[in-house]
Amino acid sequence: MPEKAPVTLSIDGMSCASCVGRVDRGLSALDGVRDVSVNLASESSRLSVDSPDRIAEAVAALDKLGDAARTARVTFKVEAMSCAFFVGRVDKAPEAVPGVLDVNVNLAAETATVTYATGAVTPADLIAASKTIGCPATVAETAGGEDCTTRKAEDVSQQSGKTSETARRLNPKVAPPRLKTPPQAGGAGKPFFAGTYCSSFLMVRYWQRLTRHW
Incomplete structure (x- = not known):
């Protein structure tokens, strides 16, 4: 490998500017590693090394930092x-x-x-x-x-599924209350309110007949 050949490493665990700074400082401190450039959006770091062995050293250094090289x-x-x-x-x-x-x-x-x-x-x-x-x-x-891109799409899909499941648990669909059958009147097999209506109607007719004689 020619001196200071550029290498790109994919990195897991970077989620903010603080992570980028930590990775940048950690890699820049290694012997034989220069021109470190960390990209949060692509979750990668581009660096120049003076020998192939430096790549394995960079991977080990990232593991110690808690930002594992993929x-x-x-x-x-x-x-x-x-x-x-x-x-x-x-x-x-x-x-x-x-x-x-x-x-x-x-x-x-x-x-x-x-x-x-x-x-x-x-x-x-x-x-x-x-x-x-x-x-x-x-x-x-x-x-x-x-x-x-593929990994992030899978993460979004999994997160969407988890969100939907959580929403379902927090807001379960409540079945509409079922109307209870009104009490039955005297075993006649008709609803109570129907029997009450008939009784009221008969009382009115009876009252009308009485007032007619008066």
Whole structure:
């Protein structure tokens, strides 16, 4: 890697200007790290390092600060890996790529699992490195590594679901009160108010007949 090569690291945990300042100071204090620029909106930091080893040191420093560098893991299916000699070559090829943090090669399964700092390296870079040693590789499985936009969209969707659930609990739908059937009159099978109306009507007619005789 040329001297002071620029590197971008994706960072979790930054939520305010104070976080940005903490990350900036923490990275700027590292030996071999210069020109640190922290971006809150993209949750990333761009810096220049004088050797590939500085990237791993920057990742470790961010972990201590409580603002972890985002990492991803990818498993490659590696062709032409037939003996321990090729295992060593496949192991060293990704390790030489700046931003790679760990490599685990499995001869029996013919796979290589690589953990890397998101933003500093991509799976395409690792495939290219494997191709240079004569062992073509293809992606078999990935974990992590979502971009900032996708991750924020998922967070918003999850938060929206939680908000809706909370609103439902705080404001449950109350079923309208059911009208009770009025008391029955004398087992006649009619509502009480109907019986009362009939009784009143009969009393009026009876009164009219009495007054007619007077």
